[in-house]
Amino acid sequence: MLEIRNVYKTFTRKGITIEALKGVSLNVEKGDIFGVIGYSGAGKSTLIRLANYLERPTEGQVLVDGFDLGEYSASELREAKKNIGMIFQHFNLLESKKVFDNVAIPLVLLKKSKEEIRQRVTELLEFVGLSDKAGSYPSELSGGQKQRVGIARALATNPSLLLCDEATSALDPQTTQSILQLLKRINAEYNITVLIITHEMSVIQEICNKVAVMEEGKIIEQGSVLEVFGHPRHQTTQNFVKTVIQNELTASVQQSIKAEHGRRLVKLHFLGESTTEPVLYEMVRAYDIKFNILFANTTEIQEKTLVTMILQFSGESAEIGKALEFLEQHEIGIEEVDANVFDHSNR
Template sequence: MALIELNQVSKTFLVKKQSLQAVKEVSLTVEKGDIYGIVGYSGAGKSTLVRLLNGLEIATSGSVVVDGENVESLKAKELRDFRKNIGMIFQHFNLLWSRTVAENIQLPLELAGVKKAQRQQKAAELIELVGLQGREDAYPSQLSGGQKQRVGIARALANDPKLLLCDEATSALDPQTTDEVLELLLAINQKLNLTIVLITHEMNVIRKIANKVAVMEQGRVVEEGTVAEVFRHPQQAVTKRFVQQDLNPEEDLREVLSEFIEANPQGTFMTLSFAEDNANEPIISQAIRQFDVDINVVSGKVQTTKDAAFGALTVMITGKPAAIEETTKFFIAQKVGVEVIKRG
């Protein structure tokens, strides 16, 4: 069942008497229980899109429907009540530094007029949920970045929301802490069946916990689907760039390829794409044993998404043309994607 439905949504801002279209004719659906990733580079329109979901911005055209509510038609009080069903966590935590962990978590309940005893009980439950037992009376200045974000998550859950929006929620964290926070979000999704929308420019965040993804560029959604499908078969140039960066985060593949090609002008270079069915199979070793070829790995790795494994290896193959052709046919027969970069 759909929790979010966007139909041909656009948002235009007036900047110095000029129109700036931040979101352009976006249509997408988020089902209840999804962890839905929205990824794009700076200026792609993803943060504006998330503000349309909680009514902080109103669409210029199109419709934004969240949990059956048409957001642009809500009046002031209706909008305030609507937002109680949406939790929000941010890159820089947005905690009150004069309040303890427990007091920060209780803040939304205090603003909603919930009695003190109920606020304290709810805060205690959430502190246990996010793994902050023993830190109830600590102040934000006494917490690590990961602990601060756990407070932010707990506070966002205080009103028992139906939807959790995460706007670059892990961007300020180191890789290990990022993984811990993502694991917590996944656990919350599974335990509470809470729908989560992740806004990020980091494809590895999407890969680790999301089940669906939309890729944005210049205000438009240019590609969407399940995470496994998009990672295995990226169609748009921007998506291919995101996937390649995730597979090879520490090297510039073009530079490495150029060096290999210059040193081995007779080699055939190709990128092999592996999916769930063959990502863990010793296909390259099998090819070397069956055919009179040598295969050197230039770059790549196998990764896992929430639901599947995938990966890509760029390789150099040397041998007689007939043997290389047979090797290529073998890869294809094993359901490995083959993209020839340069023939020897």
């Protein structure tokens, strides 16, 4: 659907060169709700502007449905952009025009008939829940209602790809939730692929099936949301995951931990079916070990369950090793934790 191949983007302003993107590659497949997350300055907004050629890459390719946008003529590019809708952070509505006319703008530019415009705009305003606001001005709407108008306008040309640039960051939590649910409906009912740029991991958790993490113009980690949430590898990704999933020991428990011979501290990640199987019970029956549960947390992601546990194992080293191999065979993610980090008795 959307493929970004080894893209670089460089800006030069007042003699200063800024590398906004450094060899970014991304593959958004048909039907995805793909999230790109990163802190301010990571290159997210530049990336999404390349996706519809509001910016051209310095190097690399941007392909939509297999066609390189860089090889299109100006008229061909305009035609291709009809299949790409864009939702902005600050709505970008014309304050002098009523809601109906704001939604109709793309259709007017395409010189559609008045009847086609009336039918399409009426349909979209009903879809986003704003049928009663067609004659209102943007100044009479709430932030959430303004964003719904922006979404309706983005859908006017029946795009196959919808780009969302921080579409919920200017909204309160309750309104954010309603907009995210609307984006899920768009994806499901209109079969539109969605690319979301955000700095909020809760947005990724709520609706995305895939995620890429950006830092300093590069993608440092990407994969399915379950994989990335369950096994965040990069420190920046771990920091983002911590904002929505508690997966660390409390301070009081850390104070009580001692690094002793015959004890090992292990973080386990259970995903999907493994969360309903009695794996720990079977492990204890099979191996001469004991364990103490120091932490456990359950999170729902993409209608699947992610369980994170931190256990302190005690027993012979060989037996603990066998027990951990047993868990790995049952597709339990294992992450060794250094108990010396928490052992205050040795300081």
